[in-house]
Amino acid sequence: MTFIMKKIYITLIISLLGLSLSAQSFYDTETIQEIKIYFQQTNWDEELDRLFVEGEEERLLAAVEINGERFDSVGIRYKGFSSVSVDRVKNPFNIKLDYVKNQDYDGFDKIKLSNVIQDPSFVREVLSYDIARNYMPASRANHAKVFINDQYWGLYVNVESVDKDFLSKHFSTVDDAFFKCNPDHLDLDGENSNLSNSPGNSPEDYHELYDMRSDEGWEDLLELIQVLNDNPEEIETVLNVDQALWMHAFNYALINFDSYIGYAQNYYLYKEQGVFHPILWDLNMSFGSFRFTDASENFDGFSARQAQRIDPLLHHNSVSILPRPLMRNLFANDTYRRMYLAHLRTIMEENFDNGNYKSKAEALQTLVSDAVESDANKFYGFDDFQNNLTETVSDLIEYPGIFDLMDNRSEYIKDYDGIQGAPEISRIETLPSNPIVGEEMTITAYVPGAINVQLAYRFNQNEPFKKVGMFDDGTHNDGTATDATYGAIIPAIGTNIEYYIYGENEEAGRFSPERAAFEFHKIQATTSVATGEVVINEFQASNDATAADEEGEFDDWIELYNTTNADINIGGLFISDKEDNLTKFALPDYTLPANGYVIIWADEDGGQGDLHANFKLSASGETILLSSPDSMILDMISFDTAMTDLSWARRPNGTGNFEEGSPTFNMNNDFSSVTDFVNYKLEMFPNPVNELLNLQFGEQVPEMIQVFDINGLPLRKISKITNPFYLKTDKLSAGLYSLKLRYKEGVQTMKFIVNR
Numbered sequence: 001m002t003f004i005m006k007k008i009y010i011t012l013i014i015s016l017l018g019l020s021l022s023a024q025s026f027y028d029t030e031t032i033q034e035i036k037i038y039f040q041q042t043n044w045d046e047e048l049d050r051l052f053v054e055g056e057e058e059r060l061l062a063a064v065e066i067n068g069e070r071f072d073s074v075g076i077r078y079k080g081f082s083s084v085s086v087d088r089v090k091n092p093f094n095i096k097l098d099y100v101k102n103q104d105y106d107g108f109d110k111i112k113l114s115n116v117i118q119d120p121s122f123v124r125e126v127l128s129y130d131i132a133r134n135y136m137p138a139s140r141a142n143h144a145k146v147f148i149n150d151q152y153w154g155l156y157v158n159v160e161s162v163d164k165d166f167l168s169k170h171f172s173t174v175d176d177a178f179f180k181c182n183p184d185h186l187d188l189d190g191e192n193s194n195l196s197n198s199p200g201n202s203p204e205d206y207h208e209l210y211d212m213r214s215d216e217g218w219e220d221l222l223e224l225i226q227v228l229n230d231n232p233e234e235i236e237t238v239l240n241v242d243q244a245l246w247m248h249a250f251n252y253a254l255i256n257f258d259s260y261i262g263y264a265q266n267y268y269l270y271k272e273q274g275v276f277h278p279i280l281w282d283l284n285m286s287f288g289s290f291r292f293t294d295a296s297e298n299f300d301g302f303s304a305r306q307a308q309r310i311d312p313l314l315h316h317n318s319v320s321i322l323p324r325p326l327m328r329n330l331f332a333n334d335t336y337r338r339m340y341l342a343h344l345r346t347i348m349e350e351n352f353d354n355g356n357y358k359s360k361a362e363a364l365q366t367l368v369s370d371a372v373e374s375d376a377n378k379f380y381g382f383d384d385f386q387n388n389l390t391e392t393v394s395d396l397i398e399y400p401g402i403f404d405l406m407d408n409r410s411e412y413i414k415d416y417d418g419i420q421g422a423p424e425i426s427r428i429e430t431l432p433s434n435p436i437v438g439e440e441m442t443i444t445a446y447v448p449g450a451i452n453v454q455l456a457y458r459f460n461q462n463e464p465f466k467k468v469g470m471f472d473d474g475t476h477n478d479g480t481a482t483d484a485t486y487g488a489i490i491p492a493i494g495t496n497i498e499y500y501i502y503g504e505n506e507e508a509g510r511f512s513p514e515r516a517a518f519e520f521h522k523i524q525a526t527t528s529v530a531t532g533e534v535v536i537n538e539f540q541a542s543n544d545a546t547a548a549d550e551e552g553e554f555d556d557w558i559e560l561y562n563t564t565n566a567d568i569n570i571g572g573l574f575i576s577d578k579e580d581n582l583t584k585f586a587l588p589d590y591t592l593p594a595n596g597y598v599i600i601w602a603d604e605d606g607g608q609g610d611l612h613a614n615f616k617l618s619a620s621g622e623t624i625l626l627s628s629p630d631s632m633i634l635d636m637i638s639f640d641t642a643m644t645d646l647s648w649a650r651r652p653n654g655t656g657n658f659e660e661g662s663p664t665f666n667m668n669n670d671f672s673s674v675t676d677f678v679n680y681k682l683e684m685f686p687n688p689v690n691e692l693l694n695l696q697f698g699e700q701v702p703e704m705i706q707v708f709d710i711n712g713l714p715l716r717k718i719s720k721i722t723n724p725f726y727l728k729t730d731k732l733s734a735g736l737y738s739l740k741l742r743y744k745e746g747v748q749t750m751k752f753i754v755n756r
Contacts, residue, residue, distance in 0.1 A: 029126055036064065044062075076096070077094050096109065118289045120399050125157045137277070143158065181209075203219070206218070256283060312413070335504065425511075426446050452504050537649065538665075549608065556617040572586070577622050621641050684750055691730040696723065738750070
């Protein structure tokens with residue numbers, strides 16, 4: 001039984017026993033978590049207030065108990081901005097379990113607790129995230145009873161942090177450009193995180209508006225801003241447009257104006273496979289609980305009644321509203337605008353037109369009722385909690401009754417131009433029904449009344465969708481011209497083909513499936529590549545100067561070799577460095593010639609081409625796996641360490657065991673070293689050596705000599721070389737070392753021992 005089959009089998013047994021995975025239970029909306037915080041300081045609240053006022057990232061140490069499991073040396077600070085006040089008893093918390101030592105609760109090392117301000121109902125945030133997760137990557141959230149030094153402090157909302165753990169669940173990488181889009185200071189009349197290019201042209205101009213959470217990425221963000229503002233017709237090269245449209249549709253459907261709509265804040269941007277993906281954050285003020293938005297005339301005197309009929313295309317129809325290029329410049333495109341309204345219709349139909357949200361909200365209130373009633377630090381009375389599902393609650397501002405707000409908004413959206421009248425999409429077929437990898441296939445659909453039909457497809461869930469037009473012209477395997485059947489011919493370059501269809505007329509648009517691109521149709525193609533036909537032939541996990549890619553970068557690389565006498569299309573195969581994620585990188589549509597080679601650059605830089613994988617190799621050792629679409633491992637190699645500018649290669653070529661030696665990049669490995677095909681003469685003595693190593697060359701003198709220790713770490717680089725050359729070794733400790741001699745035609749590697 002394979003590792004993956006075992007994992008599935010164990011999960012199935014757990015499910016049959018009525019148990020849930022612990023990582024899921026921590027955010028299960030049907031349970032209330034119990035979190036106890038123990039501060040040693042009696043003035044802990046004053047200390048947290050001080051850290052917040054001073055803007056320090058420092059945390060206060062405490063012990064924390066989560067559902068009975070205790071952790072010490074935990075770091076705690078306040079979370080958020082407007083929800084925090086030194087005059088409040090109940091402030092939100094950011095808990096970092098691994099602040100001092102490596103520890104987590106069910107895989108989570110950071111816990112974020114919202115204090116449920118501006119929400120008398122106590123359900124807005126949990127219900128909003130529950131809806132959002134149907135359409136885009138979004139955090140999980142539920143409720144938690146919080147105790148401080150064994151005193152019940154109140155009921156909080158427990159929200160999954162958008163961090164590397166979150167990214168690993170939803171994306172194929174975690175170390176690419178990553179930004180939290182929240183300005184340091186909210187300024188109604190100034191700049192914010194709206195992706196406008198008005199602040200300037202250098203990264204420094206944006207440091208107070210965006211918080212970079214990755215090691216680098218400012219140039220990537222500036223590129224997104226430049227394209228969005230100056231060349232919006234090219235926006236799909238830098239942005240997941242569909243996910244941005246879903247975010248806008250969600251915010252306008254749920255009247256969530258503490259978002260990009262209002263102050264242009266409370267969202268993240270993560271770059272994967274060359275494009276940024278927007279991610280929602282901080283939904284406690286959804287369902288009309290937010291008032292001041294961007295203080296423009298469109299929201300002046302904003303009331304619960306106005307919220308019911310707020311224009312979902314306000315940022316397209318009004319020229320006076322403050323800059324929101326991520327909305328205005330997308331909505332200026334007729335197709336994007338219809339796509340946005342199609343997403344808005346889907347959210348309303350699936351949650352509000354049918355009343356589904358009411359049963360969820362009522363269930364949540366029933367669950368937390370006792371905890372709310374006993375919460376002495378809540379911001380509203382218990383009567384307000386009971387009434388706010390159906391009635392507006394007021395203090396300085398109004399908190400709309402959620403049912404009244406959304407029932408009326410549902411009726412308003414139904415009659416909005418662009419919601420009704422979209423063409424239906426049906427009779428979706430694939431030809432052939434069982435496509436073979438490497439061959440062409442056709443997808444057809446019946447879309448009467450459409451003026452534009454598009455097919456979006458991909459061969460790996462981590463790739464952006466490619467979009468092509470579908471045609472009703474009789475030449476795309478679509479039957480008779482003008483019969484309302486549209487077709488598109490695409491290459492089947494992978495076995496897992498994911499796709500969706502979009503059709504529009506002059507009035508409205510529609511997706512199939514409706515939740516595209518978060519959900520999609522699937523086709524399973526077949527491949528005939530057998531074990532041993534394509535192999536991992538050579539790889540280099542520490543490339544300092546052996547070979548450069550198209551951009552002149554010396555990155556890790558993996559060489560694949562076709563052992564057969566026939567061409568093989570490797571599209572649909574996968575290569576990975578994780579045994580529990582065999583499909584990490586889908587190989588592209590590439591024909592590997594008979595007895596030929598191809599280099600896959602392991603550099604996490606897919607923007608440089610299809611042959612650049614979404615992972616890097618570790619010089620300290622790991623596993624490389626080549627697999628078929630059905631998770632059958634075709635080849636694999638595990639290694640412990642890799643010395644710089646040496647490679648591991650099969651010898652004999654294509655069939656032998658892996659040996660470490662001089663690289664034979666993109667060529668036959670049977671040349672076991674450069675000396676086999678270039679006549680380098682070298683005498684090296686004494687070996688072992690004590691203080692002075694004598695190197696005597698033939699006619700060719702190397703241009704450079706490098707010295708490496710046993711772990712492949714570079715120790716010395718020498719470019720001025722005489723013949724003979726005397727290498728001082730008196731400062732080297734006893735052990736094994738490598739010499740790398742670089743000639744114009746290639747590289748020669750020798751080993752020597754220092755003996756003390």
